Amino acid sequence: MSAILLVAIVALCVYKFFSRKVTFKSGVEKVAPAPGPVPLPVIGNLHLLGKHESPFQAFTELSKTYGDIFSLKLGNTPCLVVNNLELIREVLNQNGKFFGGRPDFIRFHKLFAGDRNNSLALCDWSSLQTRRRNLARRHCGPKQHPENFARIGSVATFESIELLQTLRTIATTTASPINLKPILMATAMNMFSHYMCNIRFEESDPEFRKIVDHFDEIFWEINQGYAVDFLPWLEPLYKKHMDKLSGWSQDIRTFILSRIVEHREMNLETDGPEKDFLDGLLRVLKDDSDVDRNTIIFMLEDFLGGHSSVGNLVMLCLAAMARDADVAKRVKAEIDGVTKGKRAVTLSDRSSLPYTEATVLECLRYASSPIVPHVATENAVISGYGVEKGTVVFINNYELNTSEQYWKEPEKFDPSRFLEKSKIRVRRNSQCDSGMESDGERSGPLNKATEMEKEVTSVRKNIPHFLPFSIGKRTCIGQTLVTTMSFVMFASIMQEFDVAAENIEDLRQKPACAALPKDTFSLYLIPRKH
Numbered sequence: 001m002s003a004i005l006l007v008a009i010v011a012l013c014v015y016k017f018f019s020r021k022v023t024f025k026s027g028v029e030k031v032a033p034a035p036g037p038v039p040l041p042v043i044g045n046l047h048l049l050g051k052h053e054s055p056f057q058a059f060t061e062l063s064k065t066y067g068d069i070f071s072l073k074l075g076n077t078p079c080l081v082v083n084n085l086e087l088i089r090e091v092l093n094q095n096g097k098f099f100g101g102r103p104d105f106i107r108f109h110k111l112f113a114g115d116r117n118n119s120l121a122l123c124d125w126s127s128l129q130t131r132r133r134n135l136a137r138r139h140c141g142p143k144q145h146p147e148n149f150a151r152i153g154s155v156a157t158f159e160s161i162e163l164l165q166t167l168r169t170i171a172t173t174t175a176s177p178i179n180l181k182p183i184l185m186a187t188a189m190n191m192f193s194h195y196m197c198n199i200r201f202e203e204s205d206p207e208f209r210k211i212v213d214h215f216d217e218i219f220w221e222i223n224q225g226y227a228v229d230f231l232p233w234l235e236p237l238y239k240k241h242m243d244k245l246s247g248w249s250q251d252i253r254t255f256i257l258s259r260i261v262e263h264r265e266m267n268l269e270t271d272g273p274e275k276d277f278l279d280g281l282l283r284v285l286k287d288d289s290d291v292d293r294n295t296i297i298f299m300l301e302d303f304l305g306g307h308s309s310v311g312n313l314v315m316l317c318l319a320a321m322a323r324d325a326d327v328a329k330r331v332k333a334e335i336d337g338v339t340k341g342k343r344a345v346t347l348s349d350r351s352s353l354p355y356t357e358a359t360v361l362e363c364l365r366y367a368s369s370p371i372v373p374h375v376a377t378e379n380a381v382i383s384g385y386g387v388e389k390g391t392v393v394f395i396n397n398y399e400l401n402t403s404e405q406y407w408k409e410p411e412k413f414d415p416s417r418f419l420e421k422s423k424i425r426v427r428r429n430s431q432c433d434s435g436m437e438s439d440g441e442r443s444g445p446l447n448k449a450t451e452m453e454k455e456v457t458s459v460r461k462n463i464p465h466f467l468p469f470s471i472g473k474r475t476c477i478g479q480t481l482v483t484t485m486s487f488v489m490f491a492s493i494m495q496e497f498d499v500a501a502e503n504i505e506d507l508r509q510k511p512a513c514a515a516l517p518k519d520t521f522s523l524y525l526i527p528r529k530h
Contacts, residue, residue: 034080034385036071037062044073046230055225056370056398056512059083063399069383075230080387083396085406085465090382091374091393092472100125100474101375103392105229106238110245111218113253118298121372125474132299133477135284139196139277140303140478152481153347155195156488161344163187163489164496166203167525177502177522180318184489185212185311191485192307196277196300197260211255214248216518219308221245223370223515249301256301277303306478310485312515317363317490319509322501322523324413328494331356332528335495341530345491347484354459356491358418360483361459364468366413368401369514371470397467398512406465420460423453493525500524 039045048062049055062070063083072079082088091099101124102108108116117123120132138145163183170178183203189212190200201208228234235242264278274280281296321328338352339345350357374393381387402410407417427450469476476482493499501507506521 032386033078033388034069034071034383035066036073037066039073042075043231044075044077046074046227048072049074049225053510054398054512056368056394056396059394059396060399060402063396069385071385074392075232077230077392078388078390079392079394080382080385081394081396082382083399085400087383088395088400088467089471091395092470092474095380095382096472096474098378098380098387099374099376099393101377103229103373103375106232106235106242107221107226107229107245110242111221111249112298113249113294118294120299120302120477124375124377128295132295135280136277136299136303136477139274139280140306141480149480149484152195152484153488156191156485157344157346157492159187159191159194159200160489160492162190164492167493167497168527171497171525171527177524179522180525181216181311181315181516181518181520182209182212184314185216185308187489188307188311188314188485189215189304191310191489192304192481193260195481196303197264198276198278199260201259207255207259211252213518214252215305215308216311218245218248218305219312220515220517223513252301252305253297256304257297261297261300303478306481309478309482309514310489313360313363313367313482313486314489314493315516315520316367316509316514317360317486318493318499318523319501319507319521320359320363320366320413321494321499323504323507327359327413327415328499331359331491331494332498335491336530339495341495345488345495347488349491350484350487351458353491354419354457355415356494357459357487358415360486360490361418361466361468362413362415364514365401365407365466367509367514368398368512369468370512371395371397371467372474374474395470400465400467418460418463419457421455421457423455425451425453427451496528498524498526498528500526 037045037048040047049058052058052061059081060083062072062081068083069087070081072081082091102116102122104116108119108122112118112122117126117128120129120136123129139148166183167178170183186201186203186209189208194200203209226238228238260278261282265282268279268282268286269275270283270286274283278300281299284291285293285296321331334353334355335345338349345353374395376387376389376391376393378389379387387393400406404410469479469482501521501523509516
């Protein structure tokens with residue numbers, strides 16, 4: 001009898017869990033939350049995520065049982081997972097105003113002086129966030145500012161040339177594989193500091209080297225998940241780890257203040273156009289009493305930290321070239337056809353190097369970089385299911401990037417999936433003989449304009465299911481910097497070197513992760529003969 005009673009109690013608990021009502025401010029009751037696995041006491045459904053190398057793989061697996069939208073409980077935190085494009089758009093575009101929050105993880109606070117709202121990426125949406133994004137947009141997303149876009153290109157080429165000089169020296173003096181990642185990270189950091197602050201550093205500078213390493217560690221950290229994120233009572237067990245995070249971020253802040261900001265503050269010119277991003281930040285600080293100095297420092301730290309995306313992405317691209325010799329051969333042939341091996345690659349070459357650009361995009365797809373989770377800031381409804389305020393919403397970008405619903409042979413590394421052919425009409429001037437004579441002399445040839453069709457290959461734009469930088473109001477504002485600088489650095493290296501690895505198996509990367517550990521695999525760089 002007791003066994004029957006126990007089963008009845010469990011069944012009642014399960015029923016109540018799945019039939020909870022969500023009451024909105026309007027007082028109208030909506031349907032229950034999305035279905036999902038029954039949580040265990042204390043840990044909720046965390047044990048289900050531990051069965052996979054990445055939690056996003058677990059989300060994809062669970063969707064086979066519970067559908068494209070389902071609920072989880074991680075620790076005591078209610079969560080929602082959305083797995084297809086239609087649902088993702090419903091969350092981020094149609095209902096973005098309800099999902100502007102970010103998870104309240106202890107780690108996020110440690111990285112930003114005890115308050116994650118100091119970060120643009122990890123803060124909750126607010127009027128301050130709107131002001132910060134508007135302030136940054138013209139420099140960090142300069143589509144509407146051609147002079148800034150041109151400057152990105154010139155800085156990227158300059159720093160890539162500096163990088164190639166370093167790599168040539170190393171490649172010609174060693175027959176061993178090269179620990180390439182720290183060199184790429186230093187170049188990426190100089191690209192960002194040069195563009196944003198008009199300052200660059202020597203790679204041999206020990207302070208600079210330490211800060212680049214810290215940024216790289218933090219980028220890896222942001223791409224990881226820990227039990228303490230959802231079980232905060234575990235924090236004492238993570239004390240050493242948390243102290244390390246705080247130490248890294250404090251070192252970075254001190255470096256930015258002493259080596260970048262203070263010198264510019266003393267020499268700030270308020271007349272004329274803004275010189276760079278830092279100039280714009282300091283002018284706002286001077287003119288607007290509502291802007292706090294710490295806001296400026298944290299903004300600069302946040303955007304300079306974007307260089308980690310570039311360094312890691314280029315490293316992933318080079319690993320892909322070492323894995324796939326046919327793709328590498330095609331990339332090199334395309335670059336050689338444009339530069340003839342006689343000049344540096346520039347950003348203006350991008351339209352002429354569609355396969356090379358597509359290779360960078362395929363590396364982004366292959367890495368399936370996770371979109372930072374959103375949090376419901378008020379009660380909402382998605383696909384007919386109630387979502388309570390405080391629910392963490394996971395956008396399963398891994399499913400978008402690896403599903404046969406969206407991609408042919410998604411497990412295959414194939415840059416050509418990002419290419420398309422089209423025909424354009426071009427005018428061509430040709431000379432023809434008029435056949436007319438004047439004063440006993442035959443007239444000369446006349447120019448005659450003719451139209452003809454020409455087939456061109458270009459990169460596919462606006463692929464709806466490819467969202468490496470998310471969508472909606474929290475789209476990554478630095479995506480232009482990441483894609484342009486990654487392209488120039490990667491193409492420059494491929495122009496000068498063949499890339500190889502000692503063991504292809506060593507190049508394996510963690511699924512649903514755009515980061516590599518600070519200490520990762522080495523690569524051979526063999527100088528090419530043009």
